[in-house]
């Protein structure tokens with residue numbers, strides 16, 4: 600087990616592997632889970648250290664380099680609309696389910712806690728659709744994956760790169776089983792569960808209504824717009840940008856994300872999926888704001904999985920240099936005011952920090968107005984240069 604809190608991504612592999620059940624994953628004040636050892640139960644076997652893969656040399660990843668790159672999306676509009684990007688996950692997962700396999704991924708519980716679950720039906724698979732921008736609880740799924748593999752079931756495990764690495768750590772040699780397929784996300788960093796919980800309470804209080812459903816990136820505003828929409832018990836809804844802005848500010852992401860060993864092209868999984876940002880520069884197809892997925896095919900198993908999905912996809916071969924978004928080049932920067940923000944959040948609460956740091960209120964309005972003026976000036980300059988042929 601890693602001793603430094605900043606070097607722990609919360610994958611839970613150590614807790615799952617401990618033969619004495621001496622490790623409990625406990626939330627800190629931000630709601631992030633960290634392992635805590637019960638010294639009375641610990642027998643010093645060292646297994647928790649051995650399985651921890653959250654460091655650059657943990658996995659023998661020199662062999663896992665991206666083999667092929669594709670941009671693509673689901674052929675069917677109604678299915679595409681329900682996926683966050685181009686439906687890469689759905690295309691890969693449905694085949695596994697249809698061949699009686701098992702798919703693991705992240706769903707919301709009834710009170711909007713993100714958690715990894717096991718699914719064996721298309722109906723249950725629906726719950727895994729859509730990005731939940733908050734760290735999921737792994738719970739018992741690593742053990743369930745191992746049982747499924749040993750029982751000969753085909754398994755697709757999806758998650759953040761560090762969760763896939765955590766699974767490999769837990770499985771040890773079993774991770775090379777032919778019936779295991781892994782899919783990781785291009786990962787920007789993972790927001791704090793407590794902040795998410797506070798935000799939900801804030802929205803409910805502000806609207807005086809109970810939330811029954813939420814979408815982090817509401818595609819009805821366009822794929823790239825990143826608007827979060829909350830549906831209430833009385834049938835009304837409200838759309839915002841607050842959590843998006845918190846996410847991109849990096850003020851609420853886990854400390855380990857600032858030195859993530861997986862934010863590069865040495866991928867951990869068989870296939871990496873993400874948004875194909877910048878696709879409009881690559882091709883004239885699919886440019887309708889309905890979403891385009893990036894597929895990085897990293898292994899032979901990944902190739903096999905992608906082939907099985909091609910029947911439901913429209914896709915084009917692409918190149919690494921065209922899809923290199925920041926999270927494939929390095930970890931998210933750590934803002935200078937992060938310590939101050941977290942201190943203020945813990946001492947003065949969510950409502951205070953979102954006003955003070957300009958996520959709502961007059962500071963937000965001022966920031967938005969300045970950004971609009973900058974954008975307007977840029978557009979004017981572009982038009983003038985265009986007319987002058989510069």
Ligand SMILES: Cc1cc2nc3c(=O)[nH]c(=O)nc-3n(C[C@H](O)[C@H](O)[C@H](O)COP(=O)(O)OP(=O)(O)OC[C@H]3O[C@@H](n4cnc5c(N)ncnc54)[C@H](O)[C@@H]3O)c2cc1C
Pocket residue numbers: 681682683684685686687688689703704705706713727728729730731732733734735757758759784785786787788789790872873874875876892893924926
């Ligand atoms: C925290 C986070 C950060 C991301 N950062 C980027 C980024 O910087 N660049 C980029 O291109 N893409 C990023 N993505 C991925 C992107 O948002 C889409 O999830 C991805 O493109 C898949 O979309 P889809 O249309 O294939 O499928 P969907 O059906 O929309 O995707 C669902 C998949 O996402 C998984 N998932 C959902 N929430 C979580 C979670 N909290 N933790 C782990 N797995 C989860 C599900 O298990 C399932 O595999 C991020 C996703 C998350 C959750």
Ligand code: SF4
Pocket residue numbers: 600601606607608609610611612613614634650651652653765
């Ligand atoms: S195995 Fe995962 S949860 Fe345990 S210490 Fe390492 S990174 Fe943290």
Ligand code: SF4
Pocket residue numbers: 616617618619620621622636640641642643644645646647648
């Ligand atoms: S050293 Fe062994 S027994 Fe002790 S916490 Fe780690 S895995 Fe558990």
Ligand code: SF4
Pocket residue numbers: 608759760761762786787788789853855856857859860861862
């Ligand atoms: S950025 Fe890295 S450490 Fe953070 S959630 Fe993503 S994969 Fe894990």
